[in-house]
Amino acid sequence: MDEKNYMLRMEGISKDFFGNQVLKDVTLRVGKGEIVGLVGENGAGKSTLMNILFGLPVINQTGGYQGKIYLEDKEVNFASPFEAIEAGIGMVHQEFILIPGFTATENILLNRESTKYNIFVEVFGERLKTLNREEMHKRAISAIEKLEVQLNPDMLVSEMPVGHRQFTEIAREMDRKSTKLLVLDEPTAVLTESEAETMLKAARKLANLGLSVIFISHRLSEVLAISDRLIILRDGQVVRELESSSTTPREVASLMVGREIKEDLSKKSIEFKKPEIVLEIKDLWVDMPGEQVNGVDLQVSKGEILGIGGLAGQGKLGIANGIMGLFPAEGEVFYKGERLPLNNPVGVLSKGIAFVSEDRRGVGLLLDEPIDLNIVFTAMQIQGRFIKKLMGGLIKWRDDKEIARVAREYVDSLQIKCVSEKQNAKELSGGNQQKVCLAKAFVLEPDFLFVSEPTRGIDVGAKSVVLETLKRQNREHGTTIVMTSSELEELRSICDRIAIVSEGKIVGILPPTADPADFGLLMLGEQKEVKAGV
Structure with a gap:
């Protein structure tokens, strides 16, 4: 393709953080109206490359980068996201950047609100214009209609299901008339299959209108279906550029991780002839925004891995969050025959039950603290471990040597990519942050573990590590696990x-x-049509 036909050229991009080389001589080119898929394991450098393009402050604050960027053949070097947006680059991030207390409309039009004249403008100037709510509502609906989704423009973000928050982010970018290049970072990670299909159709429609798209996803079948070309990153370098129509998910996965990937993880074959009920849920109700838990009854057998699946917003995430006391709950939950205290997180944790939340940034991690402290924090607070004592406990201090040893053990076993266990959690990629959340739960040595969306935003190689780790925790330590996931094949x-x-x-x-059809029928509430016993 002639250079004049490229919307974006990133040439020879290199970047290091804290002495850790995360990008090395990366070249990425996107044609006008083209969708380019960008794939790689967590820590491969995808997010850093996009942060450089978007002018995020963390890049300049850590010494900048090497290489050159051309937008429509004009060299650019954005000092802030505002400059990138002004130049026509939009980005939908993996972690939502929305204001919870604002409506969908207010978030979609943030900093681009429609205003109207009033008499005070004559005296005090343009700043006294008032919001034109009617016009804003029309613009928001127009952006939402491009996505062809059911999204209430007047709903607060804090009350939305996760999937609707993603659509709000994408609709915000669609309202920007100046956008020439759109970066979609894991846009379908939290969407159901039907929602993901809708989003992919919308992305293709935008490309047909001349918008260039960089599509980042760990769902390889989606990347191959939507993109024209595929760029594969591994350890901060481009290892291959492929035509999407001439490759397979298996080939891409092997290139991403540099090793063969098994087609399916081996299934367990444990039979529970006379299961011992370790957890019994009776008529559980949970008040969690975006979820509905309306009288759940469920029994969990000792030593099993029980999966919980379902469509977004139907209640699968609310069960664990309610039992762990993160949202108001009513009903009865019995653990080892003893009634658990609801709405009491410390009381539940003290019974030997651990939880890995789907919200790793909001609930799971202390982002401004190092990895080692994140891993041991709950064990210190609940179990009093990793603390040395003198004079009957009158004098206490942290056992930093033991904390470092345990942290290094989990960094190695979970293959957490970091400079050291002293690196702050916020500096890790999303997938490595998720691994820290798992380590935080495992260090509690729980008898029972709730884990929600353990591989959300994690690539195929890291996903295998995480799932195998859960299996090993179950098999070697006898931990009973209840795993909630939007990925049916992952559960299976x-x-x-x-x-x-x-x-x-x-x-x-x-x-x-x-x-698989029976699972689909159950998700749609058609249990009468299911042939298998339920």
Whole structure:
């Protein structure tokens, strides 16, 4: 392609953080109206490359970068995201950048609000113009309609299901008339299959109108389906550029990780002839925004991995969050025959139950603290571990040597990519942050573990590590695990049974070997049509 036909050229980009080389001589080119897929393991450098393009302050604050960037053949070097937006670059980030207390409309039009004249403008100037709510509402609806989704423009972001928040971010970029290049960073990670299909259609429609798109995703089938070309990063370098139509997910996965990937994780074959019920949930109700848990009944057998699946907003995430006391809950939960205290997180944790939240940044991590402290923090607070004592506990101090030893052990076993265990959690990629959350739970040595969306935003190689780690924790330590996931195949790969939630209730429980169509019917609330026993 002639250089004049490229919307974007990033030439010879290199970058290091704290002595750690994360990008080395990377070249990425995107044609006008082209969708380029960018894939790689967590820590491969995808987010850093996009942060450089978007002018995020963290890049200049850490010494800048080497190489050159050309937008429509004009060299650029953005000092801030505002400059990038002004030049026509939009980005939908993996972690939402929305104001929870604002409506969808207010977030979509933030800093680009429609205003109207009033008499005070004559005296005090343009700053006294008032918001034209009617016009803003029309603009928001127009942007939403381009996505062809059901999104209430007047709903507060704090009350939205996660999938709707993603659509709000994308609609915000669609309202910007000047956008020439759109970066979609894991846009379907939190979407259901139907929502993801809608989003992909919208991206293709934008490309057909001449908008250039960089599409970052760990769902390889989606990347191959939507992109024209594929660029594969590994360890901060481009290892291959492929035509999407001439490759396969297996080939891409092997190039990403530099090793063969098994097609499927081996399924467990444990039979529970006379299961011992370790957790019993009776008529559980949870008040969690965007979720509905309306009278859940469920029994969990000792030593099993039980999966919980279902469509977004149907209640699958609310079950664990309610039991762990993060949101108001009513009903009865019995653990080892003893009634658990609801709405009491410390009380639940003290019983030997751990939780890995789907919200790693908001709940799971202390972002401004080092990895080692994140890993041991809950064990210190709840179990009193990693603390030395004198005079009967009158004098206490942290056992930094033991904290460092345990942290290094988990960094190695979970393959957490970092400079050292002293690196701050906020400096890690999303997938490595998720691994720290798992280590934080494992160090508690729990008898029972709730884990929600453990591989959200994690690439195929890291996903294998995380799932194998959960299997090992279950097999070697006897930990009973309840795993919630939006990925049905992920649940089928390691779970003994899979419970499906629809409209706030468990509508059926199937073995992982059941027909995929039966799982789909249960998710749609059509349990009468399911042939397998539920």
